[in-house]
Amino acid sequence: MPRSFLVRKPTDPNRKPNYSELQDSSPELTFQQPYDQAHLLAAIPPPEVLNPTASLPTLIWDSVLVPLTQPLRPASLQPLHPASLQPQESPSPKAAELTSLSDEDSGKGSQPPSPPSPAPSSFSSASTSSLEAEACAAFPGLGQLPKQLAGLSMAKDLQCRKAFNCKYCNKEYLSLGALKMHIRSHTLPCVCATCGKAFSRPWLLQGHVRTHTGEKPFSCSHCSRAFADRSNLRAHLQTHSDVKKYRCKTCSRTFSRMSLLHKHQESGCSGGPH
DNA sequence: CTGGGGAAGGGGCCC
DNA sequence: CGGGCCCCTTCCCCA
Numbered sequence: 093m094p095r096s097f098l099v100r101k102p103t104d105p106n107r108k109p110n111y112s113e114l115q116d117s118s119p120e121l122t123f124q125q126p127y128d129q130a131h132l133l134a135a136i137p138p139p140e141v142l143n144p145t146a147s148l149p150t151l152i153w154d155s156v157l158v159p160l161t162q163p164l165r166p167a168s169l170q171p172l173h174p175a176s177l178q179p180q181e182s183p184s185p186k187a188a189e190l191t192s193l194s195d196e197d198s199g200k201g202s203q204p205p206s207p208p209s210p211a212p213s214s215f216s217s218a219s220t221s222s223l224e225a226e227a228c229a230a231f232p233g234l235g236q237l238p239k240q241l242a243g244l245s246m247a248k249d250l251q252c253r254k255a256f257n258c259k260y261c262n263k264e265y266l267s268l269g270a271l272k273m274h275i276r277s278h279t280l281p282c283v284c285a286t287c288g289k290a291f292s293r294p295w296l297l298q299g300h301v302r303t304h305t306g307e308k309p310f311s312c313s314h315c316s317r318a319f320a321d322r323s324n325l326r327a328h329l330q331t332h333s334d335v336k337k338y339r340c341k342t343c344s345r346t347f348s349r350m351s352l353l354h355k356h357q358e359s360g361c362s363g364g365p366h
Numbered sequence: 367c368t369g370g371g372g373a374a375g376g377g378g379c380c381c
Numbered sequence: 382c383g384g385g386c387c388c389c390t391t392c393c394c395c396a
Contacts, residue, residue, distance in 0.1 A: 269382060270377080277375075295385065296374065303373070317371090323388070324372065331370065351391065352369065359367085 256271035257264050260278040265271040273293075280290035282297040286304045291297045299321055302308070308318035310325040314332045319325040330336050330348035338353040339346045342361040347353040 267382095272383085274376085292375075293385090296376095299374075319371085321373070322386095323390085326388085328371075348370075349391095350389085355368075 256266070256268055258271060258274055258278070260275065263274060265274060276292040280292055282291040282294050283289070284291070284297060284300055284304075286301070289300060291300060302320040308320045310320070310322050311318045312325060312328055312332075314329070317328060319328060327349055333348075336346035336348045338348070338350050340353060340356055340361055342357075345356065345361075347356060
């Protein structure tokens with residue numbers, strides 16, 4: 093997957109920011125409005141690059157609300173999203189659904205909230221109690237069981253078979269938190285106030301802002317170089333080491349980066365020591 | 367061509 | 382459960 097998959101890159105050929113222009117303006121880490129939906133949707137990878145098993149367009153909460161072995165639900169029933177109570181115009185996700193989680197996410201950051209849309213029920217299902225409520229509403233048959241038994245069944249089912257699917261790419265996660273974090277990579281709620289670039293997480297934005305400010309808080313103890321990113325410092329430290337971290341199993345040559353080792357192997361390792 | 371730097375993405379862990 | 386941080390990884394660009 094291309095690194096740029098999640099970020100809308102500016103087309104400016106001048107890749108390097110002009111730090112001198114930005115030195116006196118310390119961009120705040122405030123998050124602006126997320127990119128418009130057209131951009132966000134354009135960033136969604138095509139289904140063919142995704143998990144081949146994830147071919148069915150499912151609502152992300154389907155697997156939560158509808159246990160795979162749910163005996164009370166005939167297979168012909170539509171997904172148990174309350175939206176299904178409305179006339180089904182199209183199988184494609186509605187705009188409100190596409191923004192639902194990002195709306196919730198944006199509330200966590202300092203991003204000014206967009207006008208609160210009627211909360212799609214999919215996110216009220218974040219808590220177990222509301223999950224159960226929705227599930228009970230969705231499975232009228234459950235009401236015929238003793239409440240305690242139904243609660244136990246639901247709780248056990250939810251605990252044993254949690255599977256949260258991303259509505260954008262159908263990737264599956266075992267926890268709601270992991271799914272929410274993943275969905276941020278689609279919605280990109282953190283927007284750079286300077287250049288408009290969007291990121292999935294605040295700290296990614298912070299790292300990006302350093303490219304504007306020129307701040308490099310990570311210094312090499314062996315030389316005078318400094319880096320904006322700790323991982324890049326770590327990679328740099330490898331260059332000071334005689335024996336580097338990544339070793340070719342064939343020729344025992346070592347490399348400072350795995351990508352260099354991969355290049356070495358792809359180019360055809362001679363096999364002899366260097 | 368190779369090595370290194372810069373930038374960014376994502377999962378895991380801790381609080 | 383969410384935010385922040387850490388770590389690893391990848392890709393692009395350049396010397």
